[in-house]
Amino acid sequence: MSDTAAPLSFEFLATDGHARTGRLHTRRGTVRTPAFMPVGTAGSVKGLFPWQVEELGAEIILANTYHLHLRPGEQTVRRLGGVHRLAGWERPILTDSGGYQVFSHGERCRLDDDGVTFRDHIEGSERRLTPERSIEIQQALGSDIMMALDDCTGQPTDRDAAAAALRRTTLWLPRNKAARTDATAALFGIVQGGVFEDLRRESLECTVAEGFDGYAVGGVSVGEGREEVQRIVALMGPRLPEAAPRYLMGMGRPEDILDAVAAGFDMFDCVIPTRHGRNAQVFTRRGILNMRNARHKEDPEPIDKACGCRVCRNFSRAYLRHLYVAGEMLGPLAGTWHNLHFYLELMEEIREAIAAGGFAALRARRLSWLEEGEQT
Ligand SMILES: [Zn+2]
Incomplete structure (x- = not known):
């Protein structure tokens, strides 16, 4: 990270083995780590008022770009003062890239090296998501921590598919970065590569070489066994840059979080507590x-x-x-x-x-x- 006005900084307080505790300073306040981010899919953590989410001790929540893009639409959100104002939540918000939801609609999306075309699940209209568009939407929402658009289509256990997804994800890294016009919003890159150690290492190297404010590991909770997950988590955690926040996406159960903290991860999100x-x-x-x-x-x-x-x-x-x-x-x-x-x-x-x-x-x-x- 060479920018002088960094959109976030990470302050270490203590380490214990690979596990670390610290403070993540964002433009909307500080998050103590390791941190769990309740999922507020469409701008609300289902079943809770934002003041209750705060009372429970959450210091950051996650909102889904895909859902807010479809309803009520990022320009509506922007005109109403951004997602924080709209949802009554003043603390930091991390947004995903929208890719995971687009790709999880399966056959209805067509992927190419430039981006992905998909039909939305509400109106059925054809839409297009590219790295540039994803960042544009996340900025319009007012996200404090944005995620780079990655290709998360690869079945984690299919080597060819994982390699193809990795190639495209790598291709999109600089485009995500170049699309950011709001220098106060942080941007995280995502490491892919399925269950394959060499692909994971290659993805990590490319993502770190590009340089982001934080690093996420994706595609580790999509159907592999617990042992495979533990192996990738233990491989990735200690190898991610030490000075930046490390985010394990979509994980997990309490035991998964304990494993991942032991491997040096700092941030987590999962729908399990609310959905369960x-x-x-x-x-x-x-x-x-x-x-x-x-x-x-x-x-x-x-x-x-x-x-x-x-x-x-x-x-x-x-x-x-x-x-x-x-x-x-x-x-x-x-x-x-x-x-x-x-x-x-x-x-x-x-x-x-x-x-x-x-x-x-x-x-x-x-x-x-x-x-x-x-x-x-
Ligand atoms: Zn209780």
């Missing part, structure tokens, strides 16, 4: 409980006795089960609240443990609880 919360899947230190299960019908215990969240302080499993089974709106809201509290509290514990030199012990303890499973 809506679907009656709630996190405990000993694994996930399904609150619709009949065994909770008269269970007076909270979800997790060790959890101090408002849901656990006030509601029994029996009441939560009743809410979900009766289709009460409060069930999914309560599950979302607890799950995000669980994730954000885990991140707090991780940061404190790294600062105190006790991260390995914390990780071992949390993983052993998960292995033992629920205490009955």
